[in-house]
Structure formats: C-alpha cells, structure tokens
Amino acid sequence: MSIQHLPNTASIAEAEAVVREHGHVIIDNLASHEIIDQLVAEMQPYVEQSPVGERPWGYKTRRTGRLMARSPVARDLVRHPLMLGLVKSLLSHAPGIQLAVTDMITLDPGAEAQPLHRDELAFGNFPFPPDYEVAYNVIWALTDFTEENGATRIVPGSHKNPLVDHSGDATVPAEMTKGSVIIFSAKIWHGGGSNVSTGPRRAQSFNFTVNWLRQEENQFIACPPKTARTLPEDLLKLMGYETIYGVGHAGGQTDPLAALFEDA
Template sequence: MLNRLPNTATIDEVSASLKEHGYVIIDELVSADVMDEVAAQMAPHIESTPFGEDKFIGFKTQRTGSMILRSERSRDLIMHPLITGVAGKHLSQASTFQLHLTQVITVHPGSPAQVLHQDQLAWDFFDFPDSYEVQCNTLWAMTDYTAENGATRIVPDSQYAGRGQKFPPEAGVAAEMKKGSVLLYTGKIYHGAGENKTDQVRQAINITYAVGWVRQEENQYLSTPPEVARTLPDDLLKLMGYQCGCFAMGYVRDFEDPLAYLKGTTERRSAGFNALSSTANQTSAEYATAFV
C-alpha cells in the first residue's frame, strides 16, 4: 500500500506526510474535466512534440512544455493553493521558491520502464545534504494511472539512500491513481516511469517547484514571451522567476526588481535585503530586516 491522503487533506497534513515518506498521493484533487480541458489545449502541441532521443527521456515518450503559454487551464494547477502551500513549506529553508518546469508527459504503448532515479540529479549531480530539500514535484494524472499502463513507480523509503544508487526495477511500486489525482514527491525519492504494456497512452502533467536560488530546468522567460507574461497575475509571475531568488539573485540592470522591470513601472522595488522581508522564509526575512 502506497502512502495516500484524501482530497480534503490540509497543507499541514500533506506537508507532514511528504516529509515523512518522501512522496504522497492525493486522490482526485481536481475533477477529470479539468484534466480533459488541459489535454484539449495541449493536444496540438503534443502532436508536434518529437519522441525522446535517449533511453532515459524515452524513445516512445513525448515531453511537451511551455504550459503557461499553451494552456490557460494549467495555470490553475500550477497555482493550486494546496500544492503551492505544500511546496512553500517543503522548500522553506530557502528565501523563495520558484517554478522549475511544466510539461505533459505522454508515455506510448511499448515504452519500457525508466531507470529508477532522483530528480535532483538535474543540478549536475550535486550531492545535496539529506537535511536540505531543493525540489518539490508533482505528477497530475491526465489518464488513470495503472501498473499496466506505466504508472510512475516509487521506491518507498529511498529518500535517504543517497546519490547514485542503483535500484532494481522490482524495487519500484506503481503509484496507481485515478484521473485528476496528484502524486507529490521530493527531489530525493527514487522513482521512474513504468513500462506501458497496454495499447493506450499514459499521460501526466509534471509541474515541479524548486528553491529560488537554483537554475530552472525549463526556461520560463523564453517559454512564455514577455508580451504574454505582462498579462499574467503577479503571483504567477513571481513563481515563474520574476522575483529575486534571494539577496542579489536575479536583479535587473541597476539593482531593479525583475517584476517591476517586466511591468515597466517607475516605482523602484528593492532587489536587495528589503525584498526578502516579504518572503515565505521567516528566518531570512528576520535576518534581512536586522541587517538593513
């Protein structure tokens, strides 16, 4: 039995479960209709997406990004209050957190199982301490997730196994869940796509968050052109990276705030220690206030 909670679970309950197990499934957090709407908006882009060019990405798997631009409905998933609340708590050791990537993963029939791995290897295989969480990931089920159609496999209790471990395929347990459910998992837990033994595609929306001081996997500034970005809400823009990740990380020109620069406002917003006073990280905010 995998770790799972109902869709009535609170931010604190989900956060505690994620911290203890390294992953948690929230059953049917949104309706199947929401998944269908995102699927319809992304369909023409998925159709033109090439398959992966190596075994890890998947020779029979498509990964279609730029979801903020291509699917307005997906923005509700990116900004879902339960998910962003959990991400904020999980990544609270950093001054801010940001969007790391958005993509639809389409696993086609006959696709073999992916090697079991940690997602935080994306940062050049850096050996993050066990005590530091750099990443909070989600996989939203666009189709039912079953063992037969390649549901993501989780290796229970692997979050402290360390970097570069080689788990056999049978160590992974299929994260079966209904359409509209979401799997949250840390950057440390070992996991991988399962083998799709059916004649149907298995699809998921992969939305990932990371601490504000690391480089994003998906370049949000190019994926969503400035003329579109200027029409988006400030909270979403900050999550995309239009804020300083911490002191002096990400300012524009003459120490200007990136959101103010994007919007072309004349009001000067500090990109320094003052900017940290409104972050989710209380320790950083207190230090910044005292320093100033």
C-alpha cells in the same frame, strides 16, 4: 512498502507529515475530470507536434513544455492551493520557491520503463546535503495511472538515503485515478513504468525548486514577455520574476516585474 494516499480534504500539515516520512504522497481526486480534459484539449495540438524521446528517457515518450505560455488551465493548476501550499511548506527552509519545469508527458503504448533516478541529478553531481531538500516534483494524472499503462514507479522512503543506489530495489507503482496528484522529493528514486496497455498514459509534471537554483526550463524564454505581461503577479513571481536578497534583478537593482512592464 506501499504508496501513501490522502483524500482531497487533507490539510497541508497532514500531507507534509506523510511526505517527510515517506518521500511522497498522492492526493486523490484533487482536480475534476472537466479541468483535466480542458488542459489536455488546450495542449493536444502541441503534444501532436512533440517528437518522441530517445533512450533512456523514453523512445515512445513525448514531453511537451512551455505550459505557462500555452495553457490557461495549467496556470491555474500550478497554483492549486493545497498542492502549492504543500510545496511551499516543504521548501520553507529556502528564501522562496520557483517553478522549474512544466512538462506534459505522454507515454505511448510500447513505452519502456525509465531507469530509476533522482530528480536532483538535473543539477549534475552537486553534493546537496542528504537532509536538505532542493526540489519537489508534482505529477497530475491526466488519465488513470495503472501498473499496466506505466504508472510512475518509486522506492518509498529512499529519500532518507538518497546517495545509496536504490536502482536495484523493489519499486511500487504509483497507481492513482485521473485528477489525482503525486508530490515527491527530488531525492526519491523513481522512474516511469512501461506502458503495455493499448492507450497512452498522460501526465502533467510541474517541478518546483528552491529559488536560488537555476530553472531547468527557462521560464523567461518559454513564456515570451508579451504573454507574461498578461499573467497575474503571483504566477509571475512563481516563474522567477522576483529578486532574492538582490539576486535576479534586471540591472541596476531594478525589480524584474517592473522591468517586464517597462516598455509595455
């Protein structure tokens, strides 16, 4: 088993073929260090205020959300053409996609390895068909990801048999350089590694789902209307300001985008 890498010149079709076969792909050096450093700088005050988690989700792990309200750089990064185009293509069997989670994840030194899991578990034990993808996670490396500092560990190919417990299988660290990104299926078994280094491992996670599922992070609350009204329409639709065959309207079949600006 090995981690699949593609250069940042890869096409959406090339990346999609790798993800469908292996359940994941790393696109190397997709964002510049300057962009990554600016994102970290914008979010650092909020990261410092974020509490550490509890076992099993990281007693030395800090998760900082509400990126659409807090970070202009994140608003651009979440719409990167190759990354977003890949996710849209992977979930093209649905009416559309939506942004479900925005987490900046900081693994401090001493953070223990996270138990292996599937991101589909965020929706309880609902029996999604094994061949129906409902979500993809996108993790940008804000520092180099190494085995030593807790690079995400995955079981390549486990998306093909998601209902089998792969927690005892051998995992592979998704090592990648700062500015690279890994996209993987919500069915694949994975978990954060243990950080035995002397510095933090930083990551930016964007989770996308088919747009008929409830968002894990409520974007309408996480990003207040006053801020939402300043954002571009394509981003607002990605955040959920869009109807699906009449579902998601703002009352009386009112378009949610129209309702957002109604009293502005």
